[in-house]
Amino acid sequence: MFFSIIIPLYNRPQEINELLSTLTRQTYTQFEVLVIEDGSSHDAKAIVQKYEDSLDVKYFFKPNAGQGFARNYGFERATGDYFVIFDSDCLIPEDYLEIVKNYLFEHKLDAYGGPDAAHETFTPVQKAISYAMTSPFTTGGIRGNKKHIGQFHPRSFNMGVSREVYEKAGGFILTRLGEDIEYSIRIHESGFKIGLIPAAKVFHKRRTSFSQFYKQLHFFGRARINIYKHFPSELKLVHFFPAAFTCFVLFSVLMNIIWPPLAYICNFILLVYFVMIFFHSWQVNKTVKVAFFSIIASFIQLTAYGLGFMQDFFKRVVFKQQ
Structure with missing residues (x-):
């Protein structure tokens, strides 16, 4: 199985540096990386190019249209059997692709999602935000586990779809405001099987301050x-x-x-x-x-x-x- 990892990017050069660094340590190496710079004023082209000797990585720059359509741009240019989507503020454990590959061969999922967690290097605020977004004492308790309400909807910080899904269901039709949930529902309605891979976690930084976190969650409520x-x-x-x-x-x-x-x-x-x-x-x-x-x-x-x-x-x- 060959994976195409698609990462939309907007004015976060340091984050993509840290994410790409974690991908160089993957135990399963059959993958390419497509970084889609979505009209950033502070582009990361030079940073991405540093990894060309250690990763099969491709850099693209396009006018700003939002993260959903940036992912579509990557889908159109991906060569893999399976498309994996990460947010740029994620760190990827070294056995992530190994876990996903083994699980997909055993369970034959057309699309999947995975949970997120806090890395030991995160600040106390980032760890607290991660706790709030995954806690059973908040609505985070229904995300990233099997005890969700109704159908499982993968979130785009850690999500994968097969090439067949993309060819039949297409890509994102919303670029923000709940675009990943809409896409998951449409995948379900197209007859494909979606599931959670519990061990396929990523370390998701989310926001670095409570003020940024407030803005993000207010946006999620509207979404x-x-x-x-x-x-x-x-x-x-x-x-x-x-x-x-x-x-x-x-x-x-x-x-x-x-x-x-x-x-x-x-x-x-x-x-x-x-x-x-x-x-x-x-x-x-x-x-x-x-x-x-x-x-x-x-x-x-x-x-x-x-x-x-x-x-x-x-x-x-x-x-x-x-």
Whole structure:
């Protein structure tokens, strides 16, 4: 099996350097790498060229059109049997392709996704953000595992599709705002088999600050409504949880002003919830600092997603604005 690894890139030269470095250590070497520079003002051509002696790597520069269409650009030029998509802020374990190859030969998946985790070199904030995005105490608990709600939808930071899928279902038709979920649903509807490869994890940096994380999760909340507009049946009860949490927090703040007795109950519920997050993160990450930051990251994950979700729910669903 020959893999084509496709990486869209936008103004992140240092990240692609670190990602390509991890690919040079893959135990399975039957692969090519296509880096698609999507109209960056700080291009990484010189960095990519440094790896031409150690990797079968190709660099392309195209006008900016978003990550979904940058991946399509790579699909059109890939020569592999299987296309693997990574985000540029990922680090790839050395046995990743070996794991994927062995699993695909045994299970015959047409498309797959894998989980993400925090690398030991990540900052405490990055580890806390990773915890929030994978924790059973947030909506991250349904991502990257077999206990998801409904069909499994691979996420584009760690996703693969066969050449047959691309030839029949095509590529991405959205360039952002939930483009990976839309693509997964369309792959399902085309009759292909999608599955999770639990051991095929990547180390996903995500955002390096809480402010960046807030913007990203607010965008994700809006993206869920965008998916709903294409596929109404894909809006599940669990997707309303961040919005419900956000409303509960606002209600608690309001009660502190107008009715303190009820506020005490609300505050106690929130305190218990955050204490559970603290001790669970402490158990997972082994440090008090990351555990404390995990409370902040989880709060941001839920409220930012909830606000973005509510913003576009009222705008596009209730008031029917485009």
